Amino acid sequence: MQMSLKQKLAILADAAKYDASCASSGTTRRDARSGGIGSAGGSGICHAYTPDGRCISLLKILMTNFCIYDCAYCINRVSSNVDRARFTPEEVVTLTLEFYRRNYIEGLFLSSGIIRSPDDTMSAMVRIARMLRQDHQFKGYIHLKTIPEASPELIHEAGLYADRLSVNIELPKDASTRALAPQKKPETIRAAMAAVRLKRQESGERSHTGKRPRRFAPAGQSTQMIVGADAARDHDILSTASRLYTGYRLRRVYYSAFSPIPDASAALPLIKPPLMREHRLYQADWLIRFYGFEVDEISGVTPSGNLDLELDPKLCWALANRQGFPVDVNRADRDMLLRVPGFGTRTVNRILTARRSGALRYGDLLRIGARMGTAKAFVTTPDWSPGGLTDAENLRARFAPAPTQLSLF
Amino acid sequence: MYRVTLPALGTFDAWRDAARRLLSHGVPPDGVLWQRDGAGGGDLFAADAPPDTVGPQKVATTRTLLSTAQSVICHRDGQAPALLYQALHRHQSDRRAMANPADPLTRKLMRLQKEIGRDIHKMHAFVRFRELPASGPRRRFGAWFEPDHAIVEIATPFFARRFADMDWTIATPQGVARFQDSTLDFHPPGPPPDLPDDASEGLWQTYFAHIFNPARIHLKAMRSEMPLKYWKNMPETRLIPDMLAAAESRVAEMRAAMPSQPPARSARILNRLATPEPSQTPATMGAARAAAAQCRRCGLREAATQTVWGAGDAAAALMIVGEQPGDAEDLAGRPFVGPAGQVLDAAMTEAATGPCWRTNAVKHFKFKPRGKRRIHQPPTQGEIDHCRWWLDLERDMIKPRVTVALGASAAYALTGNAAPLAPRRGGIEPARDGGPVVITWHPSYVLRLDDAAATTARTQMVADLRRAQAMLQAAG
Numbered sequence: 061m062q063m064s065l066k067q068k069l070a071i072l073a074d075a076a077k078y079d080a081s082c083a084s085s086g087t088t089r090r091d092a093r094s095g096g097i098g099s100a101g102g103s104g105i106c107h108a109y110t111p112d113g114r115c116i117s118l119l120k121i122l123m124t125n126f127c128i129y130d131c132a133y134c135i136n137r138v139s140s141n142v143d144r145a146r147f148t149p150e151e152v153v154t155l156t157l158e159f160y161r162r163n164y165i166e167g168l169f170l171s172s173g174i175i176r177s178p179d180d181t182m183s184a185m186v187r188i189a190r191m192l193r194q195d196h197q198f199k200g201y202i203h204l205k206t207i208p209e210a211s212p213e214l215i216h217e218a219g220l221y222a223d224r225l226s227v228n229i230e231l232p233k234d235a236s237t238r239a240l241a242p243q244k245k246p247e248t249i250r251a252a253m254a255a256v257r258l259k260r261q262e263s264g265e266r267s268h269t270g271k272r273p274r275r276f277a278p279a280g281q282s283t284q285m286i287v288g289a290d291a292a293r294d295h296d297i298l299s300t301a302s303r304l305y306t307g308y309r310l311r312r313v314y315y316s317a318f319s320p321i322p323d324a325s326a327a328l329p330l331i332k333p334p335l336m337r338e339h340r341l342y343q344a345d346w347l348i349r350f351y352g353f354e355v356d357e358i359s360g361v362t363p364s365g366n367l368d369l370e371l372d373p374k375l376c377w378a379l380a381n382r383q384g385f386p387v388d389v390n391r392a393d394r395d396m397l398l399r400v401p402g403f404g405t406r407t408v409n410r411i412l413t414a415r416r417s418g419a420l421r422y423g424d425l426l427r428i429g430a431r432m433g434t435a436k437a438f439v440t441t442p443d444w445s446p447g448g449l450t451d452a453e454n455l456r457a458r459f460a461p462a463p464t465q466l467s468l469f
Numbered sequence: 470m471y472r473v474t475l476p477a478l479g480t481f482d483a484w485r486d487a488a489r490r491l492l493s494h495g496v497p498p499d500g501v502l503w504q505r506d507g508a509g510g511g512d513l514f515a516a517d518a519p520p521d522t523v524g525p526q527k528v529a530t531t532r533t534l535l536s537t538a539q540s541v542i543c544h545r546d547g548q549a550p551a552l553l554y555q556a557l558h559r560h561q562s563d564r565r566a567m568a569n570p571a572d573p574l575t576r577k578l579m580r581l582q583k584e585i586g587r588d589i590h591k592m593h594a595f596v597r598f599r600e601l602p603a604s605g606p607r608r609r610f611g612a613w614f615e616p617d618h619a620i621v622e623i624a625t626p627f628f629a630r631r632f633a634d635m636d637w638t639i640a641t642p643q644g645v646a647r648f649q650d651s652t653l654d655f656h657p658p659g660p661p662p663d664l665p666d667d668a669s670e671g672l673w674q675t676y677f678a679h680i681f682n683p684a685r686i687h688l689k690a691m692r693s694e695m696p697l698k699y700w701k702n703m704p705e706t707r708l709i710p711d712m713l714a715a716a717e718s719r720v721a722e723m724r725a726a727m728p729s730q731p732p733a734r735s736a737r738i739l740n741r742l743a744t745p746e747p748s749q750t751p752a753t754m755g756a757a758r759a760a761a762a763q764c765r766r767c768g769l770r771e772a773a774t775q776t777v778w779g780a781g782d783a784a785a786a787l788m789i790v791g792e793q794p795g796d797a798e799d800l801a802g803r804p805f806v807g808p809a810g811q812v813l814d815a816a817m818t819e820a821a822t823g824p825c826w827r828t829n830a831v832k833h834f835k836f837k838p839r840g841k842r843r844i845h846q847p848p849t850q851g852e853i854d855h856c857r858w859w860l861d862l863e864r865d866m867i868k869p870r871v872t873v874a875l876g877a878s879a880a881y882a883l884t885g886n887a888a889p890l891a892p893r894r895g896g897i898e899p900a901r902d903g904g905p906v907v908i909t910w911h912p913s914y915v916l917r918l919d920d921a922a923a924t925t926a927r928t929q930m931v932a933d934l935r936r937a938q939a940m941l942q943a944a945g
Contacts, residue, residue: 070675073680074680078682109694111712113688121676161600161610161635162597162667162670250775302838307799317685319682322722322726323726410570414569428570
């Protein structure tokens with residue numbers, strides 16, 4: 061039976077929705093004034109939001125959801141009975157361009173189940189990207205999922221057409237990957253990430269003639285880890301993430317709360333997706349990348365090695381390290397200001413700029429946009445001192461949500 | 470008192486011209502009444518038009534101030550032009566206030582600018598084109614969009630850069646942007662256009678409904694990023710009520726479903742993919758390398774990228790053993806390609822060593838991430854002991870007549886002697902499996918030393934390598 065484009069789109073969007081990434085930012089600036097269609101660069105644009113609160117920036121689809129691997133957490137595993145479909149390259153190209161022309165999307169995020177062999181799959185995906193870039197002069201954003209076992213030549217070509225490449229690390233611990241995704245090899249996944257990093261590094265270096273080689277994956281690489289499918293603690297997850305960031309210069313590590321799938325595997329019972337945990341992990345991730353925190357500082361606050369679900373990780377760290385507070389807003393250095401709960405990077409930048417024009421008072425901080433409800437216990441200004449508040453025993457209780465009675469049912 | 474009436478299109482240019490002239494005459498902020506064309510109600514005060522000529526005072530401004538004005542002037546807040554004039558006026562005597570984020574006027578303008586920025590961003594995101602019939606070769610599209618502010622002039626050049634190969638019209642209540650044959654121009658507003666149905670909208674709705682994950686409803690996030698006011702002009706949003714209504718039952722169904730019987734092809738495919746268990750002791754170098762890639766003898770593999778197996782001439786009589794791969798080796802998967810490797814290469818060239826096999830006592834990189842760097846950590850004796858299984862296998866296959874140990878870890882792995890390296894350096898010790906081991910510095914030790922000490926250590930290393938080479942020649 062011939063499937064309609066609409067039916068295929070339904071199946072292959074369903075198959076793609078468990079990939080969290082939808083970023084379209086941070087690539088080279090380009091537009092269609094010199095021909096073709098599309099533009100990219102600068103901040104990404106989210107063109108729509110679904111009721112799960114996630115944005116739609118890219119047309120996120122699988123080329124096919126036929127797959128020879130059997131990953132227990134995946135809707136597309138070989139042992140699942142979901143409907144299967146496969147787009148022709150022309151169909152993907154048409155969908156991308158027609159959606160793009162109507163301003164529905166920023167570009168394409170193409171992933172795929174593994175069909176026949178990793179090289180077969182990767183070369184089919186690269187072909188689609190090549191058609192978009194060369195035949196249609198498409199200047200929009202392309203994110204290609206990289207098949208770790210694919211040949212280096214294919215990955216190289218993929219990086220020339222795609223803005224971003226990604227390989228999913230899948231699970232925070234190698235043992236879990238081996239147990240739940242037996243055909244995937246953690247070391248092969250890491251080696252693929254290392255190869256992409258080295259390729260990016262090469263493409264940034266001028267040759268001896270001063271010529272720059274073609275940019276390779278200018279928006280970098282990212283990965284995704286499933287949270288809650290195995291027994292890994294938040295400490296393990298963040299340690300793995302931090303190793304990935306430093307080792308492979310990833311732009312992003314996405315944390316994806318393990319979410320129910322149709323026709324689930326008996327090997328992996330369905331749970332309610334741990335959304336708050338996912339949220340806290342993202343907060344911790346931000347602290348590590350932009351606020352100068354080390355993993356151990358964040359996860360060391362709780363003995364369990366899991367983040368506190370009630371309070372955000374920065375506040376938890378400050379509550380456990382009150383000896384460093386209160387901080388004088390007018391004298392503290394940037395690193396210390398970044399550690400004050402209620403101050404974000406933007407607030408800190410504004411504080412540092414405003415300090416050049418004179419001492420900041422409490423009202424100035426409010427005006428600048430600091431969340432003083434949180435910050436006031438941790439800072440001093442010429443007209444504000446938290447007094448005993450910083451060391452008050454009930455300080456945590458002031459921030460924590462009110463306790464609710466356990467439901468009997 | 471002066472009165473300036475700003476037009477609906479070309480507002481910024483009109484404001485800038487008027488502000489420049491007024492300021493050159495030294496008119497204070499409370500001496501000007503700013504109003505928008507068609508706003509009316511200005512007759513309460515008798516007021517003059519601004520002077521036609523430029524006055525004696527020089528007007529200073531900054532690029533930031535102008536770009537702030539360019540966006541804030543679009544704000545529907547009636548105070549916006551006056552606030553901007555106030556800021557420009559103050560800038561003539563106080564150059565720092567505009568750069569101070571804690572200043573009330575600056576802060577207020579920043580807030581207005583942020584609102585405009587958001588409005589523009591949402592316009593770039595939520596305009597939905599429908600295809601119109603075209604007579605020429607260029608495709609034609611049209612859209613109706615309702616922004617909060619009069620941003621049509623500053624928001625639409627973005628579309629001109631992006632959709633350069635098609636003709637399009639974006640109509641808004643504040644004005645119409647028309648892009649035809651690569652020229653963008655603006656026209657006064659009209660009624661909302663009647664746009665024909667577009668078949669791609671159906672596909673887009675299919676995509677929207679299916680990319681949604683019913684198990685993670687988060688309405689607050691959706692509504693704050695995609696406020697209700699935009700919904701009426703977006704084809705996909707009318708599906709949201711039904712998607713929400715069905716979400717809970719869809720998830721319940723997933724949970725209740727019993728595990729199904731895998732399709733018949735599943736077992737066949739998985740059998741084909743199954744990798745045979747590696748035999749106990751690999752017989753060839755290739756098999757050994759492949760088996761080592763899967764090694765789980767210690768915990769280092771989880772953090773490291775890959776097993777870095779030895780490289781070089783497998784028939785060589787000389788073996789050089791280092792400590793462990795470093796950052797560069799870990800990424801590349803080959804030994805001695807980083808800075809320490811370069812030191813070793815140079816020393817080997819100087820010592821004129823012949824063909825050799827180079828490897829490490831530990832085959833995984835041990836490190837601690839710190840900031841953006843991976844800081845090398847020395848392996849423990851336990852880790853060296855675990856990895857010796859592989860080193861022994863390598864030695865068994867290469868059968869070197871002379872071995873050079875670079876540094877204490879290699880010396881320990883080869884001789885079993887963990888004593889400090891400095892007194893042993895330059896000596897020859899027996900390997901655990903027999904055969905002489907020349908003990909020398911590790912090249913990364915040379916890298917860590919200061920100039921004079923580094924030169925000495927490098928010279929010693931070269932001498933040790935020469936000695937190993939001489940031993941080979943004497944024996945061979």
